[in-house]
Amino acid sequence: MTNKNNYLNFLKHINKVNKTNLFSNSGNLQPIAIKLTQGLDLVIHDYSFDRYYGAITFSDQVLRLDFSYNGSVNLIKNNQETIFLEPDFLKIAQSFDDNNHYSSVSGQYQGITLLINRQKVSDDFIRLVGNDQLIDSITKYYLSDQDYILIKTEFIERFFKDFEAVEVTNQLQFLRLKIAELLLYLNSDEAHEAILPKTYFPTRDIKKIYAIHGYLLNHIGEKLTLQQLARQYDIGQTTMQKLFKATYYQSIHSFLMSARLEYACALLKDSQASITFIANEVGYMNTSKFSAFFKKEKQMTPKMYRQLYKN
Numbered sequence: 001m002t003n004k005n006n007y008l009n010f011l012k013h014i015n016k017v018n019k020t021n022l023f024s025n026s027g028n029l030q031p032i033a034i035k036l037t038q039g040l041d042l043v044i045h046d047y048s049f050d051r052y053y054g055a056i057t058f059s060d061q062v063l064r065l066d067f068s069y070n071g072s073v074n075l076i077k078n079n080q081e082t083i084f085l086e087p088d089f090l091k092i093a094q095s096f097d098d099n100n101h102y103s104s105v106s107g108q109y110q111g112i113t114l115l116i117n118r119q120k121v122s123d124d125f126i127r128l129v130g131n132d133q134l135i136d137s138i139t140k141y142y143l144s145d146q147d148y149i150l151i152k153t154e155f156i157e158r159f160f161k162d163f164e165a166v167e168v169t170n171q172l173q174f175l176r177l178k179i180a181e182l183l184l185y186l187n188s189d190e191a192h193e194a195i196l197p198k199t200y201f202p203t204r205d206i207k208k209i210y211a212i213h214g215y216l217l218n219h220i221g222e223k224l225t226l227q228q229l230a231r232q233y234d235i236g237q238t239t240m241q242k243l244f245k246a247t248y249y250q251s252i253h254s255f256l257m258s259a260r261l262e263y264a265c266a267l268l269k270d271s272q273a274s275i276t277f278i279a280n281e282v283g284y285m286n287t288s289k290f291s292a293f294f295k296k297e298k299q300m301t302p303k304m305y306r307q308l309y310k311n
Contacts, residue, residue, distance in 0.1 A: 036176050039121030043113035051076075052102045063116040063139050065182070066091040067160050071109035074206065076101040081206045082198050085111060086150075088157045089196070092186070093148035094139055103203075105210050112163075114179060128180040138186050142195070151194040152249065155185055196249055208233045209243050216256055220263055221283045226252065261297050264290075268302055269309040275302045 034042045067090050074081040081103060085091055118135050126132050142149050163178050185191055212233055216224070229252070230237040244252050260282040267278045279290035294302050 033115075036172055036179070037122045037125050039117040039119070040125055040176070040179065041115040042175060043115065045109060045111045045113065047104075047109050048107055049104050049109070050107055052104070060094065061117055061119045062094070063118060063135055064091075064093045065114040065116075066093070066111060067156075068109065068111040069160070069164065071107075071111070072105040072210070073109055074103045074105065076103055076203070079203055081203050084148075085109070088160075089150050089152050090156050090160075091148055091150055092138075092142045094143045112160075114182075116179075116183075125176060125180065128176060129183055134183055134187060138183060141192065142186075146198075150196045150198070151191060152196060153190065153194045155190070159185070197246075205235070205239070205243055206247065208235050209240070209247050212240065212244065212252075213248065213255075216252070217259060220256070220259055221281050223283065224256070257293075261294070264294060264302070265298075265305065268306045275306075278302070 032044055034044070036042055066085055068085040068087045070087065071085075072087065073085040075084040077100070084102060116135055118139065121135065129135075131137075159178070159182055163175070212229055215229070215232075226237050226241065230240050233240070241252060244255070248255055250258070264278055264282045267273055267281065268275075271278075273281075275291070276287045279285075279287045282290070284290035284293070291301055294300075294305070298305055300308070
């Protein structure tokens with residue numbers, strides 16, 4: 001997952017280009033837009049809020065792509081919530097009158113929005129994607145019967161990490177090329193198969209699931225049981241497992257294994273800590289078992305992984 005410092009570096013580099021106010025009415029938040037070309041705008045978000053009422057109007061010809069770098073945002077309807085933005089998820093929407101209520105899980109949100117006006121986008125950008133029907137095709141496939149959808153793939157996660165790392169001299173051209181690459185990907189079978197279902201949960205339940213998610217991340221090396229988590233957060237074990245998977249699209253066990261692997265990789269790349277120490281940090285008292293787990297997931301040993309990133 002992308003950290004705050006990376007996002008701040010992104011803001012620093014992108015500060016070199018001209019910014020404009022795109023929204024005349026956006027509630028109590030004031031996003032800033034960068035015009036990449038005619039009909040194509042990049043919006044930068046860096047807010048602190050707990051609850052927010054949206055009041056933004058877009059043309060119905062605008063395709064909107066949102067990606068969160070830090071912070072989760074939920075859509076609230078009838079005292080129930082569903083994920084609206086979550087780190088590493090891409091939200092695709094055909095813009096409309098936004099008069100909804102939102103809740104920030106951590107009190108902070110940092111992300112970007114890409115706005116593509118299908119009627120006004122420049123011929124130069126259309127030539128980049130090589131298909132004058134591509135944007136219409138994406139809109140029709142994903143949004144023919146829904147106001148927005150979420151997708152999550154390894155490509156999207158890598159793409160926005162690259163997008164965030166922009167330091168090239170000609171930033172605007174680089175960003176236009178990257179957006180063209182993303183649109184071509186969204187028209188692929190891999191992306192089509194990655195649509196995630198939207199599920200609404202009572203606010204009280206989803207807040208418990210977010211709390212459990214945070215607890216797991218903060219106690220990544222501890223031996224945790226489902227019974228312990230359910231008792232600690234006063235929620236039925238079956239309900240907890242069902243809601244966690246529906247919220248994060250993976251089981252608690254799979255999430256914990258993924259988080260441990262990601263943390264181990266970060267320690268191997270960015271620290272001089274011994275492999276035994278790293279194994280203990282991610283919950284393995286036996287270094288051999290940790291190495292076997294790591295090799296199964298990464299097709300290389302922890303030592304080989306560290307050497308790969310040593311330089």
